[in-house]
Amino acid sequence: MKRHTICRLCSSCCPVEVEIEDGRLVSAARKSFLPREKQLICPKLKAAAEITYSPHRLKTPLIRDDRGNFREASWEEALDRVADGFLHCKKTYGARSVCWLRGMAADWGAPWDYANRLMNAFGSPNTIGNGSVCHVGREMAHTLTYGAMTIPQVRKARCILVWGKNDRDTSPNIAEGIIWAKENGAKLIVVDPVKTWLAGQADLWLPIKPAHDGLLAMAMLHEIITTRRYDEKFVQEWTVGFEALKKVAEKFPIEKVAPEVWLQPDQIRRAVELYTAHKPACIVDGNGLDMQITAFDATRAVCLLRALTGNLDREGGDFIPQPVPLRNIQLKERLPQGVEPITRDYPLFNTFHDTWGRQVQSCVIDALLDEKPYPIKMLVVQSGNPLVTLMDAGRVEKAFKKLEFLVTIDPFQNRTGRMAHVVLPASLCFEKTQLNRAHIRNNPLMIQQQVIEPVGESRPDWWIVFELARRL
Numbered sequence: 001m002k003r004h005t006i007c008r009l010c011s012s013c014c015p016v017e018v019e020i021e022d023g024r025l026v027s028a029a030r031k032s033f034l035p036r037e038k039q040l041i042c043p044k045l046k047a048a049a050e051i052t053y054s055p056h057r058l059k060t061p062l063i064r065d066d067r068g069n070f071r072e073a074s075w076e077e078a079l080d081r082v083a084d085g086f087l088h089c090k091k092t093y094g095a096r097s098v099c100w101l102r103g104m105a106a107d108w109g110a111p112w113d114y115a116n117r118l119m120n121a122f123g124s125p126n127t128i129g130n131g132s133v134c135h136v137g138r139e140m141a142h143t144l145t146y147g148a149m150t151i152p153q154v155r156k157a158r159c160i161l162v163w164g165k166n167d168r169d170t171s172p173n174i175a176e177g178i179i180w181a182k183e184n185g186a187k188l189i190v191v192d193p194v195k196t197w198l199a200g201q202a203d204l205w206l207p208i209k210p211a212h213d214g215l216l217a218m219a220m221l222h223e224i225i226t227t228r229r230y231d232e233k234f235v236q237e238w239t240v241g242f243e244a245l246k247k248v249a250e251k252f253p254i255e256k257v258a259p260e261v262w263l264q265p266d267q268i269r270r271a272v273e274l275y276t277a278h279k280p281a282c283i284v285d286g287n288g289l290d291m292q293i294t295a296f297d298a299t300r301a302v303c304l305l306r307a308l309t310g311n312l313d314r315e316g317g318d319f320i321p322q323p324v325p326l327r328n329i330q331l332k333e334r335l336p337q338g339v340e341p342i343t344r345d346y347p348l349f350n351t352f353h354d355t356w357g358r359q360v361q362s363c364v365i366d367a368l369l370d371e372k373p374y375p376i377k378m379l380v381v382q383s384g385n386p387l388v389t390l391m392d393a394g395r396v397e398k399a400f401k402k403l404e405f406l407v408t409i410d411p412f413q414n415r416t417g418r419m420a421h422v423v424l425p426a427s428l429c430f431e432k433t434q435l436n437r438a439h440i441r442n443n444p445l446m447i448q449q450q451v452i453e454p455v456g457e458s459r460p461d462w463w464i465v466f467e468l469a470r471r472l
């Protein structure tokens with residue numbers, strides 16, 4: 001039997017067709033506009049059955065006993081134990097001493113709302129996502145420049161500029177569109193320090209010095225302005241601050257910037273020629289722009305390329321998605337007045353968007369070790385492994401040892417889970433129905449349909465949150 005759903009083994013949210021036999025997932029295939037022989041293989045999806053039925057899946061809740069060993073437990077006992085931890089901390093140290101960390105594997109959208117709703121109703125402002133080391137800085141730059149993160153229209157573009165992203169390995173659905181467009185005459189430019197598979201297909205590969213993307217974008221802006229390759233009509237009708245930008249860009253002539261970014265001046269000139277001569281053009285930007293101190297400014301400079309060349313919100317360019325109105329269910333109004341989150345020193349991340357909330361997870365380590373701005377006593381980690389993903393694992397481990405209570409929610413046991421007092425087994429994407437939404441404008445919205453029963457006693461994250469809420 002074939003069933004249709006959304007794969008959420010990563011954040012690309014590809015529509016997939018799943019083959020089910022006797023209630024078991026046997027294979028899954030991405031839906032693609034290309035004939036089968038031209039489709040790109042997603043190794044994670046190819047391994048969907050192997051991952052789903054892995055012997056390493058957590059199948060029951062685990063509770064650490066007095067001797068430090070894990071024993072299997074019922075959901076009743078495990079959830080009661082976690083709820084007791086919440087209530088004990090609230091009574092002894094105040095609700096704010098409980099913190100909820102959420103990783104990428106927990107899906108965007110409703111699952112994020114539910115954890116926030118639970119914590120806000122409980123009285124703690126400390127529900128924290130991992131956005132500061134992922135795409136949120138980049139999303140802020142898009143949003144503060146023209147309202148929302150753009151969606152590149154690769155299949156209709158005549159030139160595609162891929163900046164810090166290797167879609168063959170990370171988003172094969174987008175890579176297929178890029179390669180299809182290229183085979184149909186579009187030009188491809190790739191900015192990446194590494195010669196990725198996509199860079200190998202490009203008309204022009206710019207092997208930039210890592211973390212110097214903003215400089216390159218400014219040099220391109222300078223060249224576009226001085227050679228008058230910008231879209232004058234678009235700039236006049238739709239932009240503000242062009243004269244100010246011209247002034248700033250004067251500081252970044254190609255000859256000066258090229259050696260600083262490890263490129264030849266002619267390589268940058270060629271990129272400008274290709275990007276401005278072949279319209280419409282789109283830019284596919286990726287995490288390569290995020291993982292640096294200047295992520296916000298570098299991304300803004302890249303965003304300005306779209307606007308200056310009039311490729312913004314036009315077919316084949318970079319489309320600005322319309323907002324999908326959704327009710328905010330996070331119950332922020334229930335938080336006690338004046339309680340600051342431990343991320344208080346990062347107000348932009350805290351307030352960027354009403355439902356996105358706080359995003360700087362490293363604050364929990366500081367709060368644990370230095371007890372500033374106040375101590376954290378209990379931590380719930382939902383679909384993440386901060387002991388591995390936060391910087392300085394030794395420091396993170398030292399911090400986690402100070403916790404009175406650590407709970408993890410995950411389909412697999414991981415290093416963080418091995419330190420936990422209670423481990424709750426979460427279902428994988430094929431085992432749960434939920435609503436995913438993307439970006440600040442909730443567009444696109446995607447329904448992920450359950451196609452198989454949860455493996456073992458695992459349960460969807462949302463079910464776990466609801467059951468905790470019921471107890472609290």
Ligand code: SF4
Pocket residue numbers: 007008009010011012013014030042043044045170171172173
């Ligand atoms: S890229 Fe692969 S793992 Fe990610 S959502 Fe698509 S099919 Fe799933």
